[in-house]
Amino acid sequence: MVLSTGVVLSTGTITITEERVVPLRSSEDVVRLRQVVREQAVALKFSLVDQTKVVTAASELARNTVIYGKGGDAHVSLLLNGGKHGLRLRFVDQGPGIADVELAMKDGYTSGGGLGLGLGGAKRLSDDIKIVTGPAGTSISITKWKPF
């Protein structure tokens, strides 16, 4: 796990104040990531509902990274936008990519044996989702802001 504190990056008005990388290779790693995300959400004083939402979204995307992306990393960042705090989670893998993103986002679509609800669910559980995918891998990031 890489942990760097201090200002890592500034994009516009959003500042990343801290970023850690959690490896995702197995289902135990998914459990570990959930713990890290929960810790961060608690530290940011997210409500219990928001904690649960962001942890669950993290669980979905992390498992996809392990199963379909053949393993990768999660980047957990704390965000600051003006006085607003948030959590950004970015899941990166070097897997085969998602052939049809629109189809993959559809509820009920699965190429494995899942319920096909993970991607759509992660979108609904967070404030924002960004998917970049291609034959060289996939990067999916979600953001959850703490309401004022």
Added chain:
Amino acid sequence: MAQTDSQGLAKILIEQEQQLVAEWMANLMSTSSSAAGDVRLADQCTHLLRSLRQAVLTGQTRNIQGGEWAEVRQLLTEICYTRARQGATPRETAIFVFALKQALFSRLRESVADPALLAAQTLLVSNVLDELGLFTIEVYQKGREEVIARQQQEMLELSTPVVQLWDDILALPLIGTLDSARTQVVMESLLQKIVETGASIAIVDITGVPTVDTLVAQHLLKTVAAARLMGADCIISGIRPQIAQTIVHLGVDLEDVVTKATLADAFAVALRKSGAAITRAATAR
């Protein structure tokens, strides 16, 4: 050159065995408390020193992974495993080897007069014992991992009790994360118990499950379906408000499943379904 270095080292290992063991043990006693209590320490040291000498005699001192070093590795592995089980730290385990290094250095200083030879042999001892030190850490790590794996396995078995609440009412209180291995065990033990007891209602309580994602939901749905095939209805209880909201956002359809907020609610429903009722006894005070 390398060959004569190892011959020279082997010679010291033979001729000064007793001093080496004594110094080695003295070093150990002064640094590591766990070694001091081990009655087999002298045996272990002598034994290891002899197999070390055999390995050094082969002249293969650059790599300790080969067959020449098999016996040394075997001995070290046993020692490390015992230490790890007794709760020694990795540091204490590695010190077992590094304490020998100090003893060998002091023997070399006394026995080898030629500075060039002394330098060469010191380097040789350093390389070999550093490798062996690293080896003990690897072994230690593996030993700990096995302990953890065993404890996890024990927990799997411990934490999935199916309890009979009433004649034909079972309850399965789930606690912890539902990784796939465990969920399999849980599901099987519930189905097994349904067969054994002929229960008609099974309550699966998820109060103790921190995260309900699509994988957990799928496992729950599968369990409900399988129980139904065996003639038992399932009630899922312990759905906390935040979990309920998350399930809705995920889009998981629990319409066909009876759900209750608490295990008590579920039990009341189950009793009613099985024709029993709880009434307050109208006893006189």
